[in-house]
Amino acid sequence: MERETKINAIDEWLPQTQCTQCTYPRCYDYAVAIADGEAGINQCPPGGDVTVRGLASLLGKIGKPVDPKYGVHKPKQVAVIDEDACIGCVMCIKACPTDAIIGSAKVMHTVIERDCTGCELCLEPCPVDCIDLVDQIQNPDLNWRWEDYSPTATQRAREQTNAKLAREAKRKESKSSMRKLKELRKEKGSEQIKLDIAAAIARVKARDAQ
DSSP: OOHHHHHHHHHTTSOOOOOOTTSSSSHHHHHHHHHTTSSOSOOOTTTHHHHHHHHHHHHTOOOOOOOGGGOOOOOOEEEEEOTTTOOOOOHHHHHOTTOOEEOOTTSOOEEOGGGOOOOOTTTTTOTTOOEEEEEOSSOSOTTSSOSSOOHHHHHHHHHHHHHHHHHHHHHHHHHHHHHHHHHHHHHHOHHHHHHHHHHHHHHHHHHHHO
């Protein structure tokens, strides 16, 4: 099995909570570590024994209980914000890996239940302790591998996480470009930069005209 195919197959057996309990920043990173032999198959408390058995079968390994040092398996919960107590600090929005919390600075935040994976990452950064975890109202799919996570929910969590990572990477790239421009301005001066840009545009036009 090719490495990328193997990683994706492993990732399919992870419930996409993005909770970091396995010590990796997201489920895909944990899948990479398993594929590369750097992590065990029993480090995912949300996936529980179902995930361990699935990974053992996929990889030809012997199954074993989830290592308690990473946490214990428990029914999925979802975050709920006490909107009267919320001060709109956006700390929980930044912490949420799946964009399940909406709001803006100094504006009340709220949780989109369908996108919340119960990862608990929003709890610690909240300065006013206005977030609680409650049992999810419905069991998504009793006929799928996990009782608490549906195929639709896990795929959406994966997509939401990837989208957020892409935005953050783009934002960092933009900041890096602005930083380089500032450095150039200090080094060459704004007028010289304008001349360099004009010369570059002229070269492109000349090339296109040929």
